Amino acid sequence: MSRLRIENLQKTFPDGTRAVKGSNLCIDAGEFVVLLGPSGCGKTTTLRMIAGLETPSGGRIELADQDVTHLRPAQRDVGFVFQFYALYPHLSARENIAFPLRAAGVPSHQREAAVNRVADRLAIKHLLESRPSQLSGGDQQRVSLGRAMIRTPSIYLMDEPLGTLDSGLRLDMREFIRSQQLELKVTTIYVTHDQEEAMSLADRIVVMDQGAIMQTGSPASVYDHPANLFVAQFVGSPGMNLIAGCIQQNGRPSFRPHRSDACIPCPAVTTAGDATLGIRPEFLRLDPQGPLSGKVAMSEYMGSVTFLHIDVSFGRLVVRADPNEMLRPGDSVRVNYSAPHARIFDAAGDAL
Amino acid sequence: MATGQQSSDGLMKWGLVAPALLLLIGLNIFPLAYNIRLSFTKATLTQAPADHEAVGGRNYARIFKADESNRYAAALRTTARFVLMAVSIELLLGYLLALSLKPRFPGKSVVLLVFLIPMMLSPAVMALFWNLIYDEEFGVLNQALRFVGFASVPGWKTDTAVKFYTILMIDVWMWTPFMMLISMAALNAIPDYIYEAAEIDRARRWTVFRRITLPMSAPLLILAALLRTTDALKQFDYVMAITGPNDPATETLSTLMYQVMFRNFKVGLGSAYAIVVLVIVIAVATLFIRYLDRLREQEHAL
Numbered sequence: 001m002s003r004l005r006i007e008n009l010q011k012t013f014p015d016g017t018r019a020v021k022g023s024n025l026c027i028d029a030g031e032f033v034v035l036l037g038p039s040g041c042g043k044t045t046t047l048r049m050i051a052g053l054e055t056p057s058g059g060r061i062e063l064a065d066q067d068v069t070h071l072r073p074a075q076r077d078v079g080f081v082f083q084f085y086a087l088y089p090h091l092s093a094r095e096n097i098a099f100p101l102r103a104a105g106v107p108s109h110q111r112e113a114a115v116n117r118v119a120d121r122l123a124i125k126h127l128l129e130s131r132p133s134q135l136s137g138g139d140q141q142r143v144s145l146g147r148a149m150i151r152t153p154s155i156y157l158m159d160e161p162l163g164t165l166d167s168g169l170r171l172d173m174r175e176f177i178r179s180q181q182l183e184l185k186v187t188t189i190y191v192t193h194d195q196e197e198a199m200s201l202a203d204r205i206v207v208m209d210q211g212a213i214m215q216t217g218s219p220a221s222v223y224d225h226p227a228n229l230f231v232a233q234f235v236g237s238p239g240m241n242l243i244a245g246c247i248q249q250n251g252r253p254s255f256r257p258h259r260s261d262a263c264i265p266c267p268a269v270t271t272a273g274d275a276t277l278g279i280r281p282e283f284l285r286l287d288p289q290g291p292l293s294g295k296v297a298m299s300e301y302m303g304s305v306t307f308l309h310i311d312v313s314f315g316r317l318v319v320r321a322d323p324n325e326m327l328r329p330g331d332s333v334r335v336n337y338s339a340p341h342a343r344i345f346d347a348a349g350d351a352l
Numbered sequence: 353m354a355t356g357q358q359s360s361d362g363l364m365k366w367g368l369v370a371p372a373l374l375l376l377i378g379l380n381i382f383p384l385a386y387n388i389r390l391s392f393t394k395a396t397l398t399q400a401p402a403d404h405e406a407v408g409g410r411n412y413a414r415i416f417k418a419d420e421s422n423r424y425a426a427a428l429r430t431t432a433r434f435v436l437m438a439v440s441i442e443l444l445l446g447y448l449l450a451l452s453l454k455p456r457f458p459g460k461s462v463v464l465l466v467f468l469i470p471m472m473l474s475p476a477v478m479a480l481f482w483n484l485i486y487d488e489e490f491g492v493l494n495q496a497l498r499f500v501g502f503a504s505v506p507g508w509k510t511d512t513a514v515k516f517y518t519i520l521m522i523d524v525w526m527w528t529p530f531m532m533l534i535s536m537a538a539l540n541a542i543p544d545y546i547y548e549a550a551e552i553d554r555a556r557r558w559t560v561f562r563r564i565t566l567p568m569s570a571p572l573l574i575l576a577a578l579l580r581t582t583d584a585l586k587q588f589d590y591v592m593a594i595t596g597p598n599d600p601a602t603e604t605l606s607t608l609m610y611q612v613m614f615r616n617f618k619v620g621l622g623s624a625y626a627i628v629v630l631v632i633v634i635a636v637a638t639l640f641i642r643y644l645d646r647l648r649e650q651e652h653a654l
Contacts, residue, residue: 053548074554086549090567102563103555147553 003029003155003187004050009059011045019045021211022059027204030185032178036198037208038234043191044159046208050189051080051157064154079148081158085140087132087147093139094119094128097146104151118146121180138169145177149184156181156188162197174200195235199223207231229349232278238307238318240278240343245314247272247344255344257314264291265339269352276345281307281320283341290336292317296327310335391624397617404620411624424625426600427608428632430516434604435584438523439577445524446531447573450539451565453532471529479593482522483509486594509594512601519590519602527580534576538569571647578640585633605629 004027011020020042027033035043048054050061052073061069068076087096094115095102101111119125122142132140141161148156161177162170178201181188192198198205199219207214207222207230215227226232232240245257247266255266255277266277286308294312306323309316310333319335327333344352391411393404415424449467453460470478485492486508494505508518542565550560588606591597597607597615609629613622 051552053551073548073551078552080549080552082545082549084545086543086545088546088549088564088568091563099550099555099563100553103550103553103559147549151554 003027003031003064004189005060005062006046006050007060007062009046009049009061010057011042011049011054012057018211020049020056023208023213025206025213025216027187027189029187032181032188032190032201032203033206034198034202034204035189035191035206035208036195036202036235037193037214039193040210041208042211043193043208047157047159047189047191050155051078052076053080077154079151079153079156081141081144081148081156081161083160083163085132085137085144087140087144089132091131092128093124093130093132093135093143093146096132096143097128097150099147100151114150115146118150121149122146136169137165138173141165141173145180149180152186154187156186158188158190160191160193162194163192170197177201196237199235205235207234209234225351226278226343227351229276229278229345232343232345236280238281240280241284241317242345243277243279243314243317245275245277247275255342260312260314262292262313264337267339267342267344269344271346271352274347275352276349278343278345279337279341281318283338284317284319284335285337286319286321286325286333287336288334290334292335292337294333294335296329296331296333298329299327308333387623387626390620391627393620395620395623397613397619399619407620411621412628414621415625415628423600423603423608424628427603427605430602431585431587431604434516434520434523434587435581437520438527438584439580441520441524442528442531442580443573443577445528446533446576447535447569449528449532450535453536454539467532468529470526471533473526475526475589476593478526479522479589482525482590483593486518515595515599515601519587519594522590522594523584523587527583530580531576534572535569538572539565541572542568571650574643575647578636578643582633582636582640585636605632 004025006023006025009020009023009025010018012018023042023046025033035046037043045054049056050063052068052071052075056069059069060067063076063078073080087093088099091099097118098111098115101114106114115128116125119128122145124139124142124146127135127139127143132143135143145161158177162173165173174197177190181201190198190201202219204216205219205222206216207227209230215222215231217225222231222235226235226240229242232242243255243257245255245260247269248254248256248263249270249272253266253269253272254263255275256263257277264277292312294310294317296308297311297316298309300307300309301323304323306321306325308319308321308325308327310319312335317335321327346352390404392406392408394407394410395401395404415422419425453464453467484490488494488505488507488510491508493508497505506514508514546564546568547560550564555563586606587604588610591599591602591604591607592610595602597603597611603611605625606629609622609625612618612625
């Protein structure tokens with residue numbers, strides 16, 4: 001049984017912006033799905049339409065096999081975690097978490113018990129009497145999670161919940177959200193522009209750009225087999241190296257980058273003509289016998305790994321190298337690559 | 353050299369403060385001190401200061417005399433009743449108007465403009481206009497009432513039981529827009545996402561109003577009520593226009609003071625009364641300032 005089904009969902013704002021241009025998506029019970037994309041890609045609008053905070057301009061939303069397209073948020077069984085927490089500033093953390101129960105008319109002793117249970121789980125028992133303004137961003141987001149959890153809705157919707165936290169806290173909270181989700185097995189849709197966050201949290205990633213879904217799949221499949229150039233570039237940090245050129249079929253396919261005489265091996269494809277070859281930095285390596293020669297332009301030391309930016313005749317490549325590799329800008333190097341890991345995109349930008 | 357610098361700095365400071373200080377002393381402190389002195393005399397407006405006859409606390413004794421016919425106490429009661437009724441009616445009406453004007457609708461700005469006009473007009477001029485409207489024979493109000501079929505029409509300005517409310521209605525007409533404006537600001541200051549969160553939390557409209565809208569707009573409402581209280585305490589214009597001073601049914605602190613000082617020329621007694629009024633105003637102002645401080649503290653906590 002699918003928990004959520006979206007059919008041809010569209011949203012055009014009064015100013016004419018087409019935020020969502022007909023999305024289709026099916027989410028199973030217990031799945032953790034991340035909507036990933038740059039700002040303005042329509043991911044938040046999609047989430048808000050699922051919550052009922054935004055009215056779709058077209059299409060259909062089904063929650064637990066029930067058409068909810070035109071129901072108010074209160075009539076859908078959803079929990080929503082806002083990017084800026086949206087806690088009630090005049091209420092204590094305790095009252096904030098208890099608010100959904102109070103709204104439902106649950107008697108006070110039951111409310112108390114439920115709040116304590118949730119607070120235990122979120123490790124915020126000592127903060128319950130504080131006002132939101134007295135709490136750190138991370139703690140405010142915990143309270144906001146608590147408010148969403150107390151009612152056990154059938155689906156959790158999270159709108160960049162960690163977007164405003166600093167990086168250390170973000171990692172902690174990310175881990176926390178993931179462990180909660182694994183334990184409680186609630187269906188979750190999570191919006192973020194941070195591809196690393198998406199990879200680490202998701203069962204399934206939905207990559208969006210300009211109001212359209214670009215690709216849907218497991219983190220590994222999105223990373224290894226990007227459906228198009230946008231996904232190739234957006235997912236991964238740094239993104240895939242993309243080389244524009246053309247495929248030649250002389251017996252076996254080879255790839256010739258534009259503005260270059262170099263001919264590099266290419267995975268087995270049957271087409272010829274203009275194409276883009278994509279290769280991840282980890283499948284390029286420094287090799288004195290490599291077919292590509294270039295000069296180091298920049299070196300990014302990341303601790304466990306160094307990313308070398310190397311200028312070759314047809315552009316710049318990012319190569320993952322051993323952090324012990326002591327290369328300076330201007331040094332000449334040769335680069336080899338693993339052809340089976342290369343991806344080919346056709347002239348329209350779609351993966352072959 | 354350092355001391356030279358310091359003393360010239362000191363001179364500079366005093367030089368900068370002096371004009372304001374002189375104004376303060378000349379226009380506030382001296383008159384207040386003189387007023388206190390006058391309040392212990394039997395001075396009249398026509399006497400030279402040398403002839404003021406000291407009477408000790410007799411003026412104050414007269415003001416505080418426990419007596420049914422004590423008009424000073426009566427004016428205080430009338431003013432208190434006026435402030436209480438005016439401020440609460442205006443606050444309630446203003447808030448209700450602001451709530452009902454919250455949703456967007458076509459022509460909203462025109463409606464708002466119409467509602468805000470009374471507030472923009474001069475109270476004294478409006479009082480005179482209302483005087484015409486309320487006229488028993490020729491006033492628009494009674495003509496309208498007769499037209500729709502009322503056989504007997506109220507004596508708005510003469511009926512002892514009605515006069516007070518006549519004046520109250522002018523104040524409500526004039527200042528409800530102010531309360532509406534502040535209420536609208538208070539309501540607009542509540543961010544949309546709070547309502548979205550409440551909607552997600554499945555709060556009913558009444559719960560949203562009672563648990564969110566009302567408590568979150570209350571601080572500004574209280575501020576507005578305090579402002580209006582200090583203002584209504586000074587009620588003078590409408591009373592002067594509708595009944596004139598010296599009418600026991602509508603006599604307020606200000607009109608009584610005017611009557612004693614400038615019609616009866618009893619400057620000594622008037623001064624004593626002014627001091628009593630000052631104490632009342634200081635008490636209200638203190639409440640006001642305390643509340644502002646508390647608001648600031650809360651904002652610090654935010």
